[in-house]
Amino acid sequence: MMQLYMEETEDMLQGAEECIIRLETEYSDLDVNELFRIAHTIKGSSHMVGYEDIGNVMHKIEDMLDCARNSSILFDHSIVSLCFEGLDTVKKMLLYKKEQGSKEVMAELVSAATKIKETIEVFIRVNKKVEEKTVIKKPEPGIISSYLSKKVKGENKYYITFFFEEDAPMVSPVILMILNSAQDIGSLVYSSIGDNYFSESSCDNDIKIFEIIISTDVDEDELYTYFALFYIEKINIVDLSRSKVAEKDYSFIDDENSLYIIILKAFMKLYKIAFSLSKEFNINKEDIDIIRPLYHQAVKAFSKMKNKNKIDNFTTDFNEIYNDVIRIYEDEVKLDQKNCEHIQTQVIQLMERAYNYTKGKHIFSVFKSQRENFISRLNDFIRLLNKSSTLILLIDLSKLTTLNENEVKDLIEIKKEIKSENIELGIIAEGSEGRRIINIFDSIKQIAEFNVFGSERHGILGIFNSEDSFNRISERVKGVK
Numbered sequence: 001m002m003q004l005y006m007e008e009t010e011d012m013l014q015g016a017e018e019c020i021i022r023l024e025t026e027y028s029d030l031d032v033n034e035l036f037r038i039a040h041t042i043k044g045s046s047h048m049v050g051y052e053d054i055g056n057v058m059h060k061i062e063d064m065l066d067c068a069r070n071s072s073i074l075f076d077h078s079i080v081s082l083c084f085e086g087l088d089t090v091k092k093m094l095l096y097k098k099e100q101g102s103k104e105v106m107a108e109l110v111s112a113a114t115k116i117k118e119t120i121e122v123f124i125r126v127n128k129k130v131e132e133k134t135v136i137k138k139p140e141p142g143i144i145s146s147y148l149s150k151k152v153k154g155e156n157k158y159y160i161t162f163f164f165e166e167d168a169p170m171v172s173p174v175i176l177m178i179l180n181s182a183q184d185i186g187s188l189v190y191s192s193i194g195d196n197y198f199s200e201s202s203c204d205n206d207i208k209i210f211e212i213i214i215s216t217d218v219d220e221d222e223l224y225t226y227f228a229l230f231y232i233e234k235i236n237i238v239d240l241s242r243s244k245v246a247e248k249d250y251s252f253i254d255d256e257n258s259l260y261i262i263i264l265k266a267f268m269k270l271y272k273i274a275f276s277l278s279k280e281f282n283i284n285k286e287d288i289d290i291i292r293p294l295y296h297q298a299v300k301a302f303s304k305m306k307n308k309n310k311i312d313n314f315t316t317d318f319n320e321i322y323n324d325v326i327r328i329y330e331d332e333v334k335l336d337q338k339n340c341e342h343i344q345t346q347v348i349q350l351m352e353r354a355y356n357y358t359k360g361k362h363i364f365s366v367f368k369s370q371r372e373n374f375i376s377r378l379n380d381f382i383r384l385l386n387k388s389s390t391l392i393l394l395i396d397l398s399k400l401t402t403l404n405e406n407e408v409k410d411l412i413e414i415k416k417e418i419k420s421e422n423i424e425l426g427i428i429a430e431g432s433e434g435r436r437i438i439n440i441f442d443s444i445k446q447i448a449e450f451n452v453f454g455s456e457r458h459g460i461l462g463i464f465n466s467e468d469s470f471n472r473i474s475e476r477v478k479g480v481k
Contacts, residue, residue, distance in 0.1 A: 001049065002049060005045055005048075005049050006094070006098060008045070009042055010094070012038045012042055013042075013090065013094070015038060016038045017084075017087065019034050019035045019038075020080055020083055020084050023035075023080050024077075032065060033069065035065055035083065036062060036066060036069060039058045039059075039061045042054070042055070043059045048190055049240075050157070051097065053093060053110065054090055054093050057086055057089060057090055057093075057117060058086075060086070060116070060117045060120040060121065061082075061087070064120050064123065064124055065079075065083070073123075073128050074127065079123075082116070082119065085116055089109065089112045089113050092112075096109060142198065143176070143179070144179075144188075144191050144193065144194055144197075144198075145195050147188040147191070148190075148191065150188070151187065152189060153187050153217075154217045155241070156216055156218065156219070156220075156239070156241045157189065157215050157216075157239075157241050158213065158214055158220065158237055158238065158240060158241075159190075159211070159213050159238040160211065160212050160213070160214065160236070160238075161211045161235070161236040162178060162210045162211070162235055163208070163209050163233045163234045164207070164208055164210070164233060165232070166233075168231035172197075172198060174230065177229050178227065178229065181227060182216075184226070185214075185218045185223075185226055186215050186216025186217065186218065187214065188213075189213040189215050190211075190212060190213035191211075192210060192212070213240070217370050218368075219366075220360070221359050221360030221365075221368075222360065222366070222368065223237055223360075224237075224250060224360050224361060225365070225381060225384045226384065228252055228384070228386070233251070233252065234251045234252060237250075256306075257363075257388075257389040259301040259304055260301075260358060260362040261389075261391075262297050262298055262300075262301040262480055263298045263302065263354075264363060264391070264473075264477060266291070266297065266298035267318075267354070268464065268470065268473065268474065268477075269287070269290055269291050269294055270291060270321060270347060271347055271351070271464055272287075272470070273287050273291060273325055274325070274340075274343045274347045277328075277340040277344075282335065283325065283328055288326070288329050291322070291325070295322050298318070299315070299319075302314075302318075310357065314350070314354070317350055318350060321346050324343055348461070352457060355460055359456075362389065363389070363390065363391045364390075364392050364394070365392070366394045366456065367381050367382075367394070367395050368396040368398075368399070369396060369397050369400055371399055375406075375410045378414065382418070387423065391423060391424060391473055391476060392423065392424045392426065392463060392473075393425050394425075394427075394459050394460075395411075395425070395426070395427055395428065396428040397427060397428065397437050398428060398430045398431045398433070398434060400433065402433075402440070408440065411450075412444075412448045422476050424451075424463050424469050424472065425450070425451065426451045426453055426462065427441065427450050427452045427453070428452075428453055428454075428455065428456055428459055429441075429452055429453075429454070430455050434454065437452075438452050451463065451466070
């Protein structure tokens with residue numbers, strides 16, 4: 001999106017310069033309207049990608065040209081000069097952002113941009129014709145406008161595209177549910193449809209995708225749960241809070257949970273074998289008899305998955321670990337401490353890759369608490385959780401400084417609820433305040449014992465290392481074929 005913005009903005013600035021050159025010699029309604037259209041477009045796209053400084057300059061130029069178009073100010077050479085100066089400043093700011101210039105250069109550009117905006121404001125105020133004041137009742141804001149007018153809150157910004165199912169009878173109710181979910185977890189910053197969509201019923205069957213930008217404190221991994229709505233085929237989330245743009249389609253239609261569980265079964269057994277090597281320095285026949293069919297089931301599951309680039313790389317590394325284990329069992333490779341550590345390191349690294357790819361989508365769910373109303377948000381999150389496909393839930397309390405008595409009681413009840421669904425629960429407490437949270441859970445061990453870890457990575461490793469947790473997960477995945 002950023003690359004497209006850069007290319008289109010450079011093209012439009014070139015077109016704007018051509019309009020200005022023609023307007024220097026001869027006035028033309030077509031050129032003024034084209035110049036206005038370009039200023040309006042660059043303003044909107046700049047705000048969309050977070051370049052408010054460029055968007056604000058173009059907004060002032062747009063206002064001035066609009067006044068000239070409706071004849072509230074006289075179009076003369078001063079407007080041409082101001083447009084030329086403003087566009088030149090915008091070109092320099094765009095070049096700076098593209099090439100990451102020095103702070104001194106940026107400071108000069110900010111100063112120039114401020115100066116041109118103030119000059120245009122004064123020019124409009126001084127030259128605007130006095131018109132007879134009429135009282136016009138402002139129309140009531142529509143649905144989209146009411147969401148967009150609210151104060152923006154949240155540290156993260158996401159561009160989300162929703163793809164609707166072909167046979168969806170009506171998509172307007174789904175759009176309303178999307179908007180409500182967005183408002184519940186943050187603020188709507190952009191919508192690809194306007195208020196008029198809801199007043200024109202003929203549009204309802206034409207729309208196939210819906211795009212929004214939201215600002216929220218919720219992490220990307222949690223968003224899938226909030227937007228798993230009826231008649232949404234798939235969702236694409238782009239994190240605008242980071243510099244890279246990644247393609248992350250996640251399908252709500254193609255249910256791959258059973259494939260991931262099959263792979264998890266094989267992986268869990270491989271994990272157990274790898275971490276028993278250093279204790280016994282051998283592999284017994286019983287373990288091999290179990291891992292062999294699980295391995296072949298996993299390879300078959302890998303072949304059915306769609307993201308071939310990631311899956312092929314993962315499968316290659318999975319095969320390598322399995323073959324290392326078989327070679328050790330068949331005495332083709334001498335088993336020593338170095339080999340043990342190598343296999344264990346490979347297993348952990350592969351587990352981390354699998355976890356980062358599947359969390360929030362399959363098997364692993366993560367909830368990250370905020371400082372306010374986290375119990376209420378956690379209850380909502382668990383209510384929406386797909387409990388049949390979730391095997392492990394991690395509750396990250398790292399942003400909290402402490403827990404009060406009622407919050408501890410609520411967490412005990414939540415633990416009971418999660419356990420009744422045969423879902424393993426882990427608490428994450430890291431950072432400077434993590435020790436205080438850990439101490440609270442230590443103090444209630446006699447009442448309720450929680451698995452508390454210093455990071456998500458340690459949480460998954462800890463659950464896999466726990467015999468009790470491992471056996472419960474094994475029971476849940478036993479019947480999947």
